[in-house]
Amino acid sequence: MQEQTIRAAVECSGIGLHSGAPVFMRILPAAPGTGIVFRRTDLDGFEIEATGRNVARVSYATSLMKKGVLISTTEHALSAFVGMGIDNAVVELDNLELPILDGSARPFVEMIGKAGIRKQRRPRKYLKIRRGLEMREGDKCISVHPADTYSVSYAINFPHPLIGKETFEVELSNGNYLRHIAAARTFGSRQDEKTMRNMGLIRGASRENCIVLTRDGIENGPLRFSDEFVRHKVLDLVGDLALVGKPILGKVVADRAGHAMHTALVSTILRDKTLWEEVTLSQEEESTASPYASQAAAGSHA
């Protein structure tokens, strides 16, 4: 199976969730082997590759940095590229943070859909997990296990009457990403708002781009899924793990993790080459492993 890019340039504009900065974004087709590359058009076209080696700050979002140049909040767009099976693209930005749009990956998915997808003449290389690995931090945990497909299982326990314990498990094939994950929006609570703004965060947050939690409900319902919160965590995880630079074949299990643990897993995987091997798949194998392939399950349980 071959690598893919988009057929034509597509663009959008918006504001950054944390910076509040206006930004114009364009996604361009890219040559085989390029991967996903961010380009700062406001800084002479300075480029930063979407790889774990360029991970900079990670707190409430994932940021990339190279030679002091920052690209912030990369996870939702990268998640959309994985979900749509896009290997190669250039993402141009005229500011430091990606637009938050509606707080989910759906607008990016729609842009890619509008651009169209082009198959390229280079076999796609997958990163196939060979050996299990678990990382713990207090009661948080993230692990990866050998598997023939890419699947994610996420558990959260968030002290809010609408959330509590939520678990979601999905195999990223057969359009499951588009149906179950892409539209899940980011969320934040009114109670944390002041603290976060004082930290210089969420300056662009509004009811249009995140689910706003009050003490006992939400301000801007309805939810897109009753368990939208944990689905958004899956979306974030897929976007952060895209920083390994190749589609993954393995099962990832996360329990109350976050961007820091997601990217720590990426760094560990990139450092330890005994954990994985690079493989190509025949068309037949691909049909069960790719985001477009047949038959897979997705579901949640409380």
Ligand SMILES: [Zn+2]
């Ligand atoms: Zn997110």
